[in-house]
């Protein structure tokens with residue numbers, strides 16, 4: 438469903454070049470649950486942003502559902518993202534003036550879902566991530582882990598076929614983290630393709646494959662027996 | 663060095679009261695390394711903010727180095743914070759238009775440290791947290807874990823006698839996380855009192871005591887043998 442061929446992402450800092458991605462070859466199968474691990478700064482978020490069409494390679498090719506992303510214009514990319522992708526950001530990127538429910542509804546508004554259905558689905562998702570009693574709070578009125586869970590619920594709003602999660606349990610205690618992991622594995626068993634950047638061995642432990650990154654490249658891939 | 667007596671922090675959300683802290687009694691000894699654990703939303707960050715004088719109780723008393731914080735005005739609080747406290751925020755709170763080195767220097771500027779000494783110390787701290795080659799990047803040009811490490815370096819800039827850390831390894835891989843944990847335990851062995859909110863059992867494992875919170879109260883305290 439996703440294929441990277443010799444993908445590079447280079448940043449120019451004056452005279453210095455930063456190779457955030459330094460030649461990545463990777464294929465993700467439909468229905469797979471892939472974990473991405475690696476040192477802080479090794480390129481995991483950059484890779485995930487690439488796969489979520491939030492960034493473009495400076496070299497190499499990225500194909501999503503067999504379409505070369507470089508050949509899509511911004512509108513086509515945007516529509517592809519809205520319909521098929523769910524993205525959980527490492528920094529959450531919640532909208533500060535919207536409530537928990539309104540934040541969860543944002544992708545549904547973009548997809549043209551009606552207000553009643555949208556509100557019901559947002560309430561169900563808020564309950565699902567344990568925020569039923571925080572529905573009307575705004576992000577600054579939430580704990581770090583609660584904000585993380587709003588970001589998770591929002592990513593699931595349009596029932597995406599591909600979910601990209603950047604350290605979705607990083608600010609959760611082990612018991613809340615396990616609840617989120619159970620939710621993710623359920624979705625994967627129901628057919629959602631899942632790519633999860635994680636530092637948590639338990640989260641990687643549920644994956645079919647774990648991709649280890651080092652200095653902007655894939656260093657090794659471990660397959661679960 | 664820090665004492666809370668029946669501390670409460672209540673938020674009013676229209677008719678609903680949220681008891682973020684619901685009667686906390688706690689004493690932290692000079693030189694101690696205390697870990698705080700508990701479910702997402704249980705009040706850990708609220709407690710840490712209270713101890714760092716970033717927030718005031720709605721009931722109860724908080725004494726820092728034997729002074730009742732309620733009796734200090736904002737200037738006195740601000741000066742106390744600048745001189746004796748280091749704070750690592752759960753969301754980092756870096757200044758977007760400043761570089762890594764400039765962000766680390768901010769507390770030193772406040773303490774009146776000269777520019778040359780300030781720059782040397784910032785460079786040493788950046789090296790110490792593995793960001794020597796990212797010194798001139800701005801926060802948006804850093805990975806999540808790199809931003810976290812800038813926040814850590816900044817908190818250590820004035821060699822504080824009391825360090826308050828809110829999930830300092832939450833976005834770090836286990837090997838970078840271990841480097842940070844080693845740095846923190848070294849500082850504690852050298853005399854820095856340390857209160858660390860964490861979900862990481864390894865970080866709590868190094869603490870003299872682990873304080874478990876539940877629903878805004880201290881649920882139990884485990885003492886390391």
Ligand SMILES: Nc1ncnc2c1ncn2[C@@H]1O[C@H](COP(=O)(O)OP(=O)(O)OP(=O)(O)O)[C@@H](O)[C@H]1O
Nearest residue numbers: 578580581582583673682702703704705706707708
């Ligand atoms: N400004 C606010 N208004 C209303 N409620 C708030 C506000 N800030 C925090 N809360 C609530 O207070 C409770 C405690 O928040 P706190 O940030 O201390 O939790 P935490 O233990 O640090 O959680 P996490 O592990 O997720 O970071 C949470 O349930 C949160 O929703």
Ligand SMILES: Nc1ncnc2c1ncn2[C@@H]1O[C@H](COP(=O)(O)OP(=O)(O)OP(=O)(O)O)[C@@H](O)[C@H]1O
Nearest residue numbers: 448457477478479480481482483803805806807808
């Ligand atoms: N805008 C930018 N300009 C320059 N360098 C950048 C920029 N954004 C990221 N980088 C660098 O690219 C590298 C990869 O960043 P990335 O965010 O992908 O790392 P990561 O593996 O997700 O790390 P973490 O585990 O800390 O989140 C880092 O070394 C970072 O400093």
Ligand SMILES: [Mg+2]
Nearest residue numbers: 482527805806
């Ligand atoms: Mg990252």
Ligand SMILES: [Mg+2]
Nearest residue numbers: 580581707752
């Ligand atoms: Mg917190």
